Amino acid sequence: MKTVKTILVLLVVMMLASSAFAEGDLLAEIQARGTIIIATEGNWSPWTYHDEDDKLVGLDIEIGTLIAHGLGVEPEFQETDWDSILAGVDSGRFDIACNGVGYTETRAEKYSFSTPYVYTHKVLVVASDNEDIKTVEDLKGRTTANSPSSTYAQIAEENGATVTYVSTLGETMALLEQGRVDATINAQVSVEDYLTQHPDAKIKVVQILAGDPVAYPVRKAEDTDTLIAAINDILQQAREDGTLAEISVKYFGLDMTKSDDELEAAAE
Numbered sequence: 001m002k003t004v005k006t007i008l009v010l011l012v013v014m015m016l017a018s019s020a021f022a023e024g025d026l027l028a029e030i031q032a033r034g035t036i037i038i039a040t041e042g043n044w045s046p047w048t049y050h051d052e053d054d055k056l057v058g059l060d061i062e063i064g065t066l067i068a069h070g071l072g073v074e075p076e077f078q079e080t081d082w083d084s085i086l087a088g089v090d091s092g093r094f095d096i097a098c099n100g101v102g103y104t105e106t107r108a109e110k111y112s113f114s115t116p117y118v119y120t121h122k123v124l125v126v127a128s129d130n131e132d133i134k135t136v137e138d139l140k141g142r143t144t145a146n147s148p149s150s151t152y153a154q155i156a157e158e159n160g161a162t163v164t165y166v167s168t169l170g171e172t173m174a175l176l177e178q179g180r181v182d183a184t185i186n187a188q189v190s191v192e193d194y195l196t197q198h199p200d201a202k203i204k205v206v207q208i209l210a211g212d213p214v215a216y217p218v219r220k221a222e223d224t225d226t227l228i229a230a231i232n233d234i235l236q237q238a239r240e241d242g243t244l245a246e247i248s249v250k251y252f253g254l255d256m257t258k259s260d261d262e263l264e265a266a267a268e
Contacts, residue, residue, distance in 0.1 A: 026218070027071070027227040030095055035076040038064045039094035042079035043168045046193045046251040047100040059251040063117060063235075064098035066243065067216075070234035081167050082147040086111070089219055095227070100187065102151045102212030112220045114231045116213035117239075118248055118256040121188045122152065124207040127176055133183050135207050142182040145172040151212060152185040169194060177202050185209070189252045213259065 030036045040048040040060060048058040056077055068075035077098075080088065086101070088094040089111065102120070103113050126133045133142065140160030146153035148165040156163050164181055166172050169190055175181045188208065195201060216231060218224045238244045245255045258266070 025226050026095065026224045027230055030073055030227070031071060033073070035074050036068045036071060037076045037078060037095045039080055039085045039088050039097040040064070040077050040099045041082055041085070043170070044100065044190060045169070046189065048098070059247055060098040060100060062247050063244070066238060067231055067234050071230060083149055086149065086217065089217055092219060096216050096218050098216060100214055101217055103215045104151060104212065107217065110220060111217035112224055112228050113215040113217050114228060115235055116215045116259070117235055117244055118214045119211055119259050120214055120256060121211035122155070122185055122209040123188045123191050123205045124183060124185055124209065125176065125191055125203050125205055126183045127179065128202040128204050130182070133206060136185070136209070139183060144183045144185065145175045145181045146184060155185055173201060173203060189256070
């Protein structure tokens with residue numbers, strides 16, 4: 001059944017590309033090229049990182065590869081800093097970004113997003129000996145470390161913090177442990193993964209915040225509509241046959257493919 005569904009999805013994608021080819025559509029361009037150019041950081045475990053053999057791996061790498069193969073092409077991952085990812089998608093340098101990008105209404109004004117593939121929570125993190133910061137409301141007049149243009153930096157600034165911009169989670173934690181910043185906000189799964197790899201890290205989580213649906217952005221334009229439709233078909237099949245859940249469990253240790261509403265409905 002899984003193979004039949006795969007074939008059906010591929011046929012749908014081929015039909016979309018065929019009808020789009022005459023219109024100069026991005027999906028047709030990708031399939032004519034034979035590759036989809038994917039932006040990713042490569043240093044944000046467990047989303048996108050290098051393993052012990054220096055191979056690029058992670059949840060977004062695996063799902064990005066799944067999408068590429070569903071489109072009938074090969075993935076071409078290009079590693080870049082976070083603050084260059086969305087700008088590169090916007091300019092057409094990258095076809096898509098696979099990097100744990102949270103969906104927000106502000107971003108949706110500029111980018112077309114796929115359907116969400118996971119749902120995450122954010123956490124507020126401070127040094128182990130910090131007893132002054134308990135919630136984001138305590139960030140006023142404080143300093144945080146975050147990637148520029150991230151939802152995490154936005155939350156910190158909205159709560160009165162001055163943000164020191166960094167490129168990697170490692171830099172963030174180093175600044176925090178060294179006492180050069182007071183706090184950071186980041187994805188819960190990334191912080192938990194960091195603590196697993198660095199059990200002696202002198203940091204602690206003091207607040208869990210509501211999360212975002214995480215989706216894949218492409219440039220918002222008429223010539224990207226069929227690409228988004230094709231990606232959504234591929235993600236839907238992976239959702240239905242359990243592939244997305246399997247990948248989530250592999251990298252996060254739990255199934256994070258369901259929204260809070262879906263989890264509540266299932267519990268009733």
